[in-house]
Amino acid sequence: MPSTTFQSVIHSVENTYQTLDCTGAALVIFHNNELQLEQYWGKHSAKEDARFVQPDTKFHIASCRKSYVAFAVAYALHHGFIQSLDDEILNYLPLSKQKELYKGTTIRHLVTHSHGLTERNGEVEREFIAGMSWAYRGLNVELISEIIQFTTKKTIADILNDKVFTPLNFTETNWYNTFDDTFVDVIGKENNRHWSASQNLDGSKMNMYVSARELARWGLLHLNNGSLNGKQVLDSNILKLATTIQNPFYSNVDLPENGIFWFVKGTQAKQSEIGALVPNGAYQILGYTTVTLLIIPSINIVAVRAFNSYGNPEGYDYLKDVRAFGDAVMLDFK
Structure with a gap:
């Protein structure tokens, strides 16, 4: 039975709120589809x-x-626009410049952070052989965005708006280039009220804002395999594909495990961002603003925390902190 006070997870979020350079926070938890x-x-x-920070x-x-x-x-992938995760990205992108640099890099490598590509001074370089290690670099999303648009003839945002946001009435989720008073400032990013704001709304940039309650709704769709109020509204195969471990085999067992971008827990890898108390099969996504969505299918939990911070203050261990969040959720539902 869950605690009626949620002392552990509230304390965890309040501690992070006090540690980060931020002015606002939110916490939403669903259990067995009940808020x-x-x-x-x-x-x-x-x-x-x-x-004041509030539901919208x-x-x-x-x-x-x-x-x-x-x-x-x-x-x-599900609809055959991309044939396989193991297709080389060169099958879908011309990338005539530095073609040898990209050779051997697959879509699986891009979506599991095992691609080994990095960008320095505007030039793409190879950090390690694709599939041999793990590194969190932003270039993969740029490449994936191009591949999605080339193969489906739609942008990422088009697909999400057509299949999710519009039909399911997600009115507080999207990529934005105009802002009103319902948007937080991102604290700590000087001279830029809306961090990484972009006029581009195709889904390839970081100008995405979501309310905590709607991020939790997104989590519930995953927890329920695409079902909403007893009706199948999203294809369960699509959601399962995204949240099943997809990374290549690593000789280093301490590296994180990933689905398609999601962090998925199959073991307690040392570099995992998911807490030790959280059972296997859970999956999580974390942002640089410390916003976190955690889904624990085995006990039917969706947990969201949100802050308006930018990055990590000196001495802050983001891995320790986000693991503590998941562990605190488990302590309240033990």
Whole structure:
């Protein structure tokens, strides 16, 4: 039976809220499809007259957007626009420049952070042989976006709007280039009120904002294999493909395990971002703003925390912190 006070997870979120350079936070937890906890802290910015964080507050979710990108990739695979995760990216992109650099790099490598490509001073370089290690680099999303558009003739945002946001009435989730008072400031990113804001709305950029309650709804769709109120609204095969471990075999067992961008727990790898108390089969996505979506299928939990921070303050261990969040959820549901 769950705790009625949620002391562990509230303490975890409050501790992170106090540690980060931020002004607002949110916490939403569902268990067995029932809302168990919805709590908000602080304001949208440090301005004296700033709006209080509330249910319709939209947070910049940074890399949490990759859970939506994952849907687009799985959609393209399921419908045959992309034939296989093991197809080389050169099959779908011309990349005539530095063709040898990309040779041997597959879509599987891109979506599991095992591609070994990095960008320095505007030039793409190879950091390690594709499939031999793991490194979190942003180039993979740019390449995947191009592949999605080339193969499906739609952008990532087109696919999500057509298949998810519009039919399911997700009105607080999208890529945005205009902002109103429901959007938080991203604290700590000087001279840029909306971190990584872009006029581009195709889904390839980091200008994605989501309310905590709608991010939890997105998690519930995954937990319920695409079912909503007893009706199948998304193809369960697409969601399963995205959240099943897909990374290549690593000789280093400490490296994280990934589905399509999602972190998935199959073992307690030392570099996993999922807490030790969280059971295998759970999957999670984390953003640089510390926004986190955790799904634990074995006990029917969806947990979301959100902050309006930018990056990690000195001395902050983001892996330790995000693991503590998952462990705190488990302590309240032991």
